[in-house]
Amino acid sequence: MVELRPLNVSLSAARILIIGPSWVGDMVMAQSLFISLKQTHPDCLIDVLAPAWSAALLARMPQINQAIALPLSHGQLALSTRIKLGRQLSQQHYRQAIVLPNSWKSALPVFFADIPLRTGYIGELRWGLLNDARRLHKQRLPMTVQRFVALGLPANAAPAPAYPLPKLLVSPALQADVRAKFKVSAGSKILAICPGAEYGPAKRWPAAHFAEVARQKHQAGWQVWLFGSVKDQAVAAEIQTLSGGIGRDFTGNTSLGEAVDLLSLASVVLSNDSGLMHVAAALDKQVIAIYGSSDPGFTPPLHPQAKILSLNLPCAPCFKRDCPLGHTRCLTDISPAIVLAAIQP
Template sequence: MSRPARILVVGPSWVGDMVMAQSLLIALKRHHPHSQIDVLAPVWTFALLDKMPEVSQALPMPPLARGQLGLRERIKLGKSLRAHRYDQAILLPNTWKSALIPFFAHIPLRTGYTGECRWGLLNDVRRLDKTVLTQTVQRFVALAEPSEPSTPPECPAPQLRVAAESRQQACDKFALQTQGKLLALCPGAEYGDAKRWPAAHYAELARLKRREGWQVWLFGSPKDAPVAAEINRLSHDACIDLTGKTTLSEAVDLLSLADVVISNDSGLMHVAAALNKKLIAIYGSSAPYFTPPLNENARIISLNLDCSPCFKRECPLGHLHCLVKITPQQILHEMQALSA
């Protein structure tokens, strides 16, 4: 009897991309039910991988500075992985350096897109047809197939699992009460201001829902602390500000308690979708058709102006109409539709 397949997935470094990578892991499990799937990724993503039951083991990527090749470290890690006897490596990053570790690990089948001219480092090289695979998640899931697809593959929705015990521990740590309705606001966007719905709009929404008796919690990374503080100031402290105070794992646990999540196009938007939350996702400079929330309960808000999506970090026209003109009243209307 042959042993179960052993697969190494080289994972992405962004929160949203790692959440979408779970769709690939689910697809791999459907193809190979008894497979062992390990994921090589930055340590900080382990908080997400721990909530993906498809992952057998999370392996740390060398802690290198952004853009650093780290050839010696990658060769050393690749050689150390030979003992795992992986049958296949699937690479989600398209960089040349990401293919070094599977190559030096002597993994016999190394699958990924051509990317940065990775011929040789990969031996199962796929050409990315962006007219067929229009979404990031489709590009990930297609790598589970034996050959390049002529139509978009079926993409199972990510499903992060939260343990009741860890959720309660997070509530106890921050002395949070969970009675009544809970609105979660995710006002950050790592990419740039052109993906951020204005703080004043978030604040007005927080004030209105607080007046109705809702709790309002703010989520984000330490980089989002200034905008969260501005929202709380403008809303007259209507929110409980958890921004930069929680770990990523705690943020996921606490988001799972929300009745509704309002988010920019960000990593936490994809987390909320993977928790199957009622979600309103606000898009400005980015494209909802490229990285949509993978959740039937989600509603996408995009004005589809002539100037968007521009995919810029800052509004090149200086007015940010694609976000400013999305009003809090419009979001309230969508919340009511979600609850109907």
């Protein structure tokens, strides 16, 4: 069972529980909701119930009072555990819960926590679990971030709300810690490459293209760092082989928090449409985002200077894991030269 901190303020302060998403990019975009809530209710306390990995991101969001680890694996129902968790959460006297995932099971804890106002989209027929169940109008709210922020507003609020940009805060002390641990120097410009994409190959720019960009920036005096999870080690190794081993490969060798802190040292981040792309945008980095099968209008990097590279082919976005036409031209035809031209000198 999770361990909650005792109340440290009077119950007159509004306490809000957010049931957070299960993906890195979505959690970053959820910060726009947290910021919006604090702008509207400056004295509110925001707790987030989410997978344990998300604590590293939430710790870098100053709007969050407490991160509560969901003691379940992704997709696990565990009905009795969710009921017990809800009853435990009832001791925190939340005034409102906002459920960001659309699944039925994600709304169970807030129902059993007896939270007076339980907000979320109808999702999997959650009428009984939510008492502020809203229909999602996809055309009115085309972006994921808009959908999150709208849940923090009254149900009759104007459509397409303005959304504050996510902003992760990395202290100089945290930067110093990762510099010392990984023995890195930030004396020259750093190109951070994020070659993975959890969804599938139709979101991944070719390793050979990444390698060509890495070679040219290295020749210009830049450092090249590669980031990702254990699942991305194979593509990172391929990039290293094709580029002559010029990069520093961090894939699978950092925690999420360490990856965030290292990315905060980068000059430019080149990424597929992935969670780390959203992290980089929230770190105020120059982001070059490559889109293939996904839609940059739905989940773009939330930064005004981010450069989105998409060929807008007639077959895209197809939202498929693998190219149904077998050529993945939406990615392969974005040449290294196009990317290099997008990187500021």
